[in-house]
Amino acid sequence: MFDSIHEECGVFGIYEIKASDVAASVYFGLYALQHRGQESCGITVCDDGIFRHKRADGLVSEVFSREELDKLGSGNMAVGHVRYSTTGGHNHNNIQPLVIRHIKGNMALVHNGNLVNAAELRRSFEMSGAIFHGTSDTEAIAYEIVRERLSSNSTEEAVEKAMPRLKGAYSCIVMTATKLIAFRDPDGFRPLCIGRTSDGAYVVASESCALETVGAEFLRDIEPGEIVTIGQEGMQSISTNCTNKRNICIFEYIYFARPDSVIDSISVHHARLKAGELLAKSSPVEADIVIGVPDSGLDAALGYANESGIPYGIGFIKNKYIGRSFIQPEQHQRENAVKIKLNAVRESVVGKRVIMIDDSIVRGTTSARIVRLLREAGAKEVHVRISSPPFLHTCHFGTDIDSEENLIAGKCSSTEEIAKYIGADSLGYLPVECLGELVDNRFGYCKGCFTGDYPVDISGAGSKNKFDEKIHR
Numbered sequence: 001m002f003d004s005i006h007e008e009c010g011v012f013g014i015y016e017i018k019a020s021d022v023a024a025s026v027y028f029g030l031y032a033l034q035h036r037g038q039e040s041c042g043i044t045v046c047d048d049g050i051f052r053h054k055r056a057d058g059l060v061s062e063v064f065s066r067e068e069l070d071k072l073g074s075g076n077m078a079v080g081h082v083r084y085s086t087t088g089g090h091n092h093n094n095i096q097p098l099v100i101r102h103i104k105g106n107m108a109l110v111h112n113g114n115l116v117n118a119a120e121l122r123r124s125f126e127m128s129g130a131i132f133h134g135t136s137d138t139e140a141i142a143y144e145i146v147r148e149r150l151s152s153n154s155t156e157e158a159v160e161k162a163m164p165r166l167k168g169a170y171s172c173i174v175m176t177a178t179k180l181i182a183f184r185d186p187d188g189f190r191p192l193c194i195g196r197t198s199d200g201a202y203v204v205a206s207e208s209c210a211l212e213t214v215g216a217e218f219l220r221d222i223e224p225g226e227i228v229t230i231g232q233e234g235m236q237s238i239s240t241n242c243t244n245k246r247n248i249c250i251f252e253y254i255y256f257a258r259p260d261s262v263i264d265s266i267s268v269h270h271a272r273l274k275a276g277e278l279l280a281k282s283s284p285v286e287a288d289i290v291i292g293v294p295d296s297g298l299d300a301a302l303g304y305a306n307e308s309g310i311p312y313g314i315g316f317i318k319n320k321y322i323g324r325s326f327i328q329p330e331q332h333q334r335e336n337a338v339k340i341k342l343n344a345v346r347e348s349v350v351g352k353r354v355i356m357i358d359d360s361i362v363r364g365t366t367s368a369r370i371v372r373l374l375r376e377a378g379a380k381e382v383h384v385r386i387s388s389p390p391f392l393h394t395c396h397f398g399t400d401i402d403s404e405e406n407l408i409a410g411k412c413s414s415t416e417e418i419a420k421y422i423g424a425d426s427l428g429y430l431p432v433e434c435l436g437e438l439v440d441n442r443f444g445y446c447k448g449c450f451t452g453d454y455p456v457d458i459s460g461a462g463s464k465n466k467f468d469e470k471i472h473r
Ligand code: SF4
Pocket: 189, 248, 249, 250, 251, 252, 394, 395, 396, 397, 398, 399, 401, 446, 447, 448, 449, 450
């Protein structure tokens, strides 16, 4: 019904000094990370070296009742994961945490991101007799670590040796019988941070908003290339794979992350306000009201209004209660069904010249429907402003940005043509040169889906469902 973009995963882990209800802590953390993946989730608890886990399709609140959490029992460590399945497709064996029993012990792994050389790694393992259960690239990461573990003194040493062979995006947490090991790829595509509770528990999460749900205070981000080990001796860091580069996904700030998160010392809310301000400077237009498309367009709309002096208003109400069980409408029902999820506030827009801010346009069909909602509600003019540059290329690092032939900006020859397609009176995008200002020009970032210039070589990346294709042949 909506051609929106999805982040593929969120990860969460906790290390307590004494055994406690760690499953519940992970539940709350995953709840805060639900926006990063809504199709499946899982939790693995470590209780004195024994692993218990539950993984299933559904939202965190659908999969885990109090009874289910009780079945996981108490422990001093746990990891959890929320997933949106694109790469690797929808397959029960792809639901994380991935639990591996190898010759030196147990290991649970959660991963956010995508490797660009996963197919190559997998093929080399398969040629030496390895059997893969799922189709996600997370299994290839697990095999690399386990292979190195055989000749290493510790799992963190195995991770350190495996990392140079993993190309692409990976923010991971590994849980062994005695410690948590969190690591982030040397480009730092996806976020990963650490917090601490007042009673001494360490928490690792994809976003800082999840730390607060378990009463943890933000300590710091895990640096690109860094390995952080949390065990009985406290927290230790290995930085041999760190470089000076940083290429965080700029779209985390524009759309994926929650506005109350802070990533690599930059507030997501601040970045979105800034995007709106820059958009007001680069694409001004006379109008009566600025509105945002919920949720990620709201902060940018406020920024646009602040900069332009045009009043900010509430233009839409979003129904937040559409879960997985919502019956997908037939084609002929879609125009009305869109209003179940999003509806215009007539009193705000009737008879007015409206500036509507959204985070992106993918295929253009959703934008066209939303513009139509405003016109039906009586808007006199609709000027669309987008808080990112046009999508021209796919993403290989853990999101489902569509293949190039489906992106409207690639199909149309001008911004005016896209404006006409979506039924807007005018259209303006954030210029690509402005992206650095969202992070106060403090560090490098990935902008590959806007420019085609990716921070790592993507020649081995292949298609989104590379493993499924192979299996179906
Ligand atoms: S290609 Fe785009 S969505 Fe993918 S990591 Fe880079 S900026 Fe983010």
